[in-house]
Amino acid sequence: MDAKRDTTDSFIAKEARYGARNYAPVQVVVDHAKDCLVWDVDGREYIDMMSAYSSVSHGHLHPRIVAAAQRQLEKVAVTSRAYYGTTLGPLLEKLSEVTGFERALPMNTGAEAVETAIKCARRWGHRIKGVPDGRQRILVARGNFHGRTSTIIGFSSEPEYRNGFGPFDGGFQHFDYGDMQSVKAAATPDTCAVLIEPIQGEAGVIVPPPGFFQELRAWCTAHQVLLIDDEVQAGLGRTGKWFAFQHEGIRPDALILGKALGAGLLPVSAFCADDKVMQVFSPNSHGSTFGGNALAAAVALEGLKVLEEEGLVDHCAEKGDYLMRRLREVQDEVRPLIRDVRGRGLWIGVDIEPSCTTARDLVERLAAHGLLSKETHETVIRFAPPLTITFELMDRAVEIFRRVAREKHAELAGRVARQGTPA
Numbered sequence: 001m002d003a004k005r006d007t008t009d010s011f012i013a014k015e016a017r018y019g020a021r022n023y024a025p026v027q028v029v030v031d032h033a034k035d036c037l038v039w040d041v042d043g044r045e046y047i048d049m050m051s052a053y054s055s056v057s058h059g060h061l062h063p064r065i066v067a068a069a070q071r072q073l074e075k076v077a078v079t080s081r082a083y084y085g086t087t088l089g090p091l092l093e094k095l096s097e098v099t100g101f102e103r104a105l106p107m108n109t110g111a112e113a114v115e116t117a118i119k120c121a122r123r124w125g126h127r128i129k130g131v132p133d134g135r136q137r138i139l140v141a142r143g144n145f146h147g148r149t150s151t152i153i154g155f156s157s158e159p160e161y162r163n164g165f166g167p168f169d170g171g172f173q174h175f176d177y178g179d180m181q182s183v184k185a186a187a188t189p190d191t192c193a194v195l196i197e198p199i200q201g202e203a204g205v206i207v208p209p210p211g212f213f214q215e216l217r218a219w220c221t222a223h224q225v226l227l228i229d230d231e232v233q234a235g236l237g238r239t240g241k242w243f244a245f246q247h248e249g250i251r252p253d254a255l256i257l258g259k260a261l262g263a264g265l266l267p268v269s270a271f272c273a274d275d276k277v278m279q280v281f282s283p284n285s286h287g288s289t290f291g292g293n294a295l296a297a298a299v300a301l302e303g304l305k306v307l308e309e310e311g312l313v314d315h316c317a318e319k320g321d322y323l324m325r326r327l328r329e330v331q332d333e334v335r336p337l338i339r340d341v342r343g344r345g346l347w348i349g350v351d352i353e354p355s356c357t358t359a360r361d362l363v364e365r366l367a368a369h370g371l372l373s374k375e376t377h378e379t380v381i382r383f384a385p386p387l388t389i390t391f392e393l394m395d396r397a398v399e400i401f402r403r404v405a406r407e408k409h410a411e412l413a414g415r416v417a418r419q420g421t422p423a
């Protein structure tokens with residue numbers, strides 16, 4: 001065995017030997033990265049079309065964001081919210097400017113910001129709407145993904161995320177994503193919020209039917225129900241607008257941000273709402289030791305400025321349209337291997353025909369050819385590159401995808417031909 005392969009195997013073996021088995025990573029050992037490119041320990045180069053589930057929207061180690069982190073590291077990193085600081089206020093102000101919401105509550109991971117939203121909705125339901133405490137209900141969509149805490153997986157409809165982790169407390173009611181009749185059927189007078197993704201990411205990049213969010217918005221308003229929009233993955237430019245709700249021509253009552261808010265460096269999340277909702281939080285009612293720490297706030301603030309000043313949001317729609325068109329060309333060439341190519345902006349799901357192969361099979365082949373992606377469920381390959389990706393790099397990525405898809409297509413044709421030949 002050559003020495004290089006040996007290094008790769010030893011890193012993989014160590015994670016496998018000492019880690020919990022809660023992930024099944026693609027067999028690539030990342031050593032370092034720059035913008036849209038990643039190199040493994042053997043020096044092999046990859047195009048990153050996954051960007052850590054949209055956390056790396058700015059590209060890896062964006063120089064301005066690294067510099068902002070370094071400047072802050074010369075001063076102070078963590079103080080807790082026991083004191084004020086010089087970076088949190090400016091971050092909150094900037095968040096208010098870009099989201100249009102009056103206030104934000106900083107947390108670290110996406111799941112914590114979702115928990116914040118749930119607590120806020122329940123307290124709002126009790127104190128403002130008048131639902132008896134303990135009876136508040138929140139509507140969630142089937143196929144949702146909002147994170148991995150025990151409360152959140154309690155309302156997942158995915159057995160893999162839930163099995164063996166109960167008991168679950170309840171207080172959540174499912175409806176079918178994109179189906180207004182189903183929302184109405186699930187609601188009761190105790191319903192205080194609808195928690196929803198503007199595009200269902202982990203479910204396979206599911207884009208809602210036109211008009212659904214407008215109807216949902218109107219229904220929520222009419223029934224005094226908060227519309228809480230989880231844009232942990234969709235937000236901050238990913239779909240070609242700052243926020244995916246802008247495609248729908250609506251404004252939610254609250255917005256959850258994470259992933260790209262950390263600008264590819266740190267976990268930073270936030271729950272954003274106007275004062276009439278946020279007012280339910282009083283001192284000691286909620287918090288997080290690391291939430292809004294000085295370093296995280298400096299990084300997130302610079303990340304928002306970079307998105308704005310480098311026009312990353314503006315260019316995303318055009319780049320996304322281009323990538324979608326090129327991927328659909330490949331779809332036409334390898335029929336029936338790919339049954340759908342869908343998404344919005346630089347967030348694309350390529351849905352594989354299950355009788356042909358699995359998404360994972362293709363993801364592994366793409367990695368072997370220098371393209372990083374990730375499957376979600378059995379059939380969908382997700383492409384969500386950094387928003388900094390160039391047209392030239394997208395062309396290179398599409399060429400790799402074409403090659404892998406054609407190889408698979410040829411294999412399948414061979415299989416059919418062999419099976420079709422009488423023995």
Ligand SMILES: *Cc1c(COP(=O)(O)O)cnc(C)c1O
Nearest residue numbers: 109110111145146147230232233
């Ligand atoms: C990733 C994700 C979360 C959870 O974020 P974590 O940082 O992994 O806790 C929540 N909601 C959505 C829509 C996500 O995509």
